[in-house]
Amino acid sequence: GAGVSQSPRYKVAKRGQDVALRCDPISGHVSLFWYQQALGQGPEFLTYFQNEAQLDKSGLPSDRFFAERPEGSVSTLKIQRTQQEDSAVYLCASSSLGGGGLETQYFGPGTRLLVL
């Protein structure tokens, strides 16, 4: 079956531009996570959805970052007024259960964002 997909795969933005990154999770997966991976670093948690509810957004670095999952399936991560420090790979992951720590998270290929 299809895995987690993300689009676009690559995005170049001018500083100050708004961007929107899309994640299509595995069908039926309840949980959806966004991570940010800077060059040479491990992924860092941004936010978590259980169905359409955003239960944890403690990792969002500033109020310029906004995520939504209005119908409990596709999710969009929006970054307003992009800055150079936003350049990173943004990873989306989904899992079949709603928390608990045991379930496997399946990752998409990521969107590589470069802010000039």
Add this chain to the structure above:
Amino acid sequence: AQSVTQLGSHVSVSEGALVLLRCNYSSSVPPYLFWYVQYPNQGLQLLLKYTSAATLVKGINGFEAEFKKSETSFHLTKPSAHMSDAAEYFCAVSFRSYSSASKIIFGSGTRLSIRP
């Protein structure tokens, strides 16, 4: 607070040699531990996970890891390296949560190179 430390950002071994990637964790509660692999331009793939059952965990592609509570370690090993094992490897920790996201905390990664 939970954290993961990967010793060595780059490890190089000869084809057929033992692979040993080191990981130490810090956790105030019983942890779940993971190893993920990331091939170039691809998403993270779960190699194996420890969830408080057997301390020796076997994963895909011949990899295994041993949970040692006394040493707070979860090192990844493979008896004989293949060229296809060249990739970035991430150790990660999570913990049981019944009321919130099971977000994963990643180490900074170890790049594994295989010499012919």
